[in-house]
Amino acid sequence: METxxxxxxxxxxxxxxxxxxxxxxxxxxxxxRNISIEKNNSIDIITDDNKxxxxxxxxxxxxxxxxxxEYMSNIQSWTGYVSDIEEDxxxxxxxxxxxxxxxxxATFSKEDVSDGDLNLLKPGxxxxxxxxxATNKGQRIKQSxxxxxxxxxxSVQVFxxxxxxxxxxxxxxxxx
Amino acid sequence: xxxxYLQIEARSVVLIGNFNPLIFQPAWFSQKELIQEExxxxxxxxxxxxxxxxxxxxxxxxxxxxxxxCSFTTAKEPYFEPIKDLVFGIFSILRETPxxxxxINNTFNLLLHNYENNYKFGSTLTPLDIWDQxxxxxxxxxxxxxxxxxxxxxxxxxxITPSNQKMGISININNDYKIKKIESVLDILSSKWDExxxxxxxxxxxxxxxxxx
Numbered sequence: 001m002e003t004x005x006x007x008x009x010x011x012x013x014x015x016x017x018x019x020x021x022x023x024x025x026x027x028x029x030x031x032x033r034n035i036s037i038e039k040n041n042s043i044d045i046i047t048d049d050n051k052x053x054x055x056x057x058x059x060x061x062x063x064x065x066x067x068x069x070e071y072m073s074n075i076q077s078w079t080g081y082v083s084d085i086e087e088d089x090x091x092x093x094x095x096x097x098x099x100x101x102x103x104x105x106a107t108f109s110k111e112d113v114s115d116g117d118l119n120l121l122k123p124g125x126x127x128x129x130x131x132x133x134a135t136n137k138g139q140r141i142k143q144s145x146x147x148x149x150x151x152x153x154x155s156v157q158v159f160x161x162x163x164x165x166x167x168x169x170x171x172x173x174x175x176x
Numbered sequence: 177x178x179x180x181y182l183q184i185e186a187r188s189v190v191l192i193g194n195f196n197p198l199i200f201q202p203a204w205f206s207q208k209e210l211i212q213e214e215x216x217x218x219x220x221x222x223x224x225x226x227x228x229x230x231x232x233x234x235x236x237x238x239x240x241x242x243x244x245x246c247s248f249t250t251a252k253e254p255y256f257e258p259i260k261d262l263v264f265g266i267f268s269i270l271r272e273t274p275x276x277x278x279x280i281n282n283t284f285n286l287l288l289h290n291y292e293n294n295y296k297f298g299s300t301l302t303p304l305d306i307w308d309q310x311x312x313x314x315x316x317x318x319x320x321x322x323x324x325x326x327x328x329x330x331x332x333x334x335x336i337t338p339s340n341q342k343m344g345i346s347i348n349i350n351n352d353y354k355i356k357k358i359e360s361v362l363d364i365l366s367s368k369w370d371e372x373x374x375x376x377x378x379x380x381x382x383x384x385x386x387x388x389x
Binding site: 050051052053054055056058059060061062063071072073074075077079114115116117128130132145147149150151 | 179182183184186188190191192209210211212213214215238247249251252253254255257258261262264265268276277278279281283285333335337339340341344346348350352353
């Protein structure tokens with residue numbers, strides 16, 4: 001008998017989200033711990049035909065026009081999970097990409113969201129928030145960018161469950 | 177360490193397989209809600225042809241597809257996650273696409289600032305004095321290091337080339353997967369994206385630390 005397996009990628013994406021939250025949190029805890037161990041121990045840091053490699057041409061063009069290309073540097077990035085929406089604002093739980101050990105809560109104005117993403121603003125929606133300095137024609141400007149994810153959103157309850165699970169795993173970690 | 181030298185960080189996803197370039201159009205991306213409508217309207221289209229489609233979305237996405245190669249590139253860090261979501265979204269829809277390889281590429285354009293740093297970088301990676309008698313003032317131009325064996329269909333390679341800036345170099349870290357099923361592409365994008373990003377930064381940081389510390 002032939003069996004057809006159809007994968008629900010939306011579900012997979014949601015499952016991956018949960019895994020990612022837990023993984024981000026736990027890997028952050030482990031990273032912090034390793035840094036602390038490294039500090040204490042003063043550890044020294046130590047062609048295929050069909051290769052899917054990057055063609056540098058486009059990047060070379062940008063590099064040569066870098067003085068006019070708007071490029072962000074010193075970037076801090078968070079993944080946000082929308083928890084509450086009011087008339088002009090929305091509240092979100094934020095996980096720092098570089099330090100995913102805890103989450104913060106922040107309120108944003110809806111005006112910070114581009115018109116093309118406003119229809120995605122719903123409880124459980126996932127977005128990426130970056131702040132950094134943009135250089136354009138020699139001018140250095142502080143920039144903030146919010147971009148909503150277009151698939152795989154999760155509910156606030158599921159987010160909280162994932163964070164609780166991550167915290168539980170953290171409590172159970174034993175360090176030799 | 178890297179921040180002292182970093183000029184541009186880019187991320188690209190390259191797929192090898194069989195593609196129909198006519199499908200890949202900004203309007204189709206928008207219709208499938210993979211990008212914003214306004215982004216599709218303002219896309220800068222270079223060519224749409226049965227053999228090749230090429231366009232830019234805003235100033236963040238450079239897209240190119242031929243009948244056997246499809247690439248998504250961004251040089252803007254805030255769009256590293258959106259580019260992954262875009263590839264994931266497209267190939268969740270085009271699930272019948274035959275794909276044989278996936279490359280996740282992290283590229284760093286560095287400016288070494290002066291001749292001394294530039295020379296030290298090249299001469300540390302390859303001892304230039306062994307060429308002294310055959311070549312006048314030998315210098316390193318390009319270098320590629322590959323893993324000897326492919327393990328679990330995966331192989332990493334690192335190439336170093338000059339960038340377009342004077343005293344500039346480009347370090348490209350290619351994470352190359354042989355693919356049998358399209359589900360593997362989606363799985364790798366979900367599970368390996370952050371890992372490759374962290375590893376790539378560590379590789380460049382370690383390299384710079386070993387050379388300049």
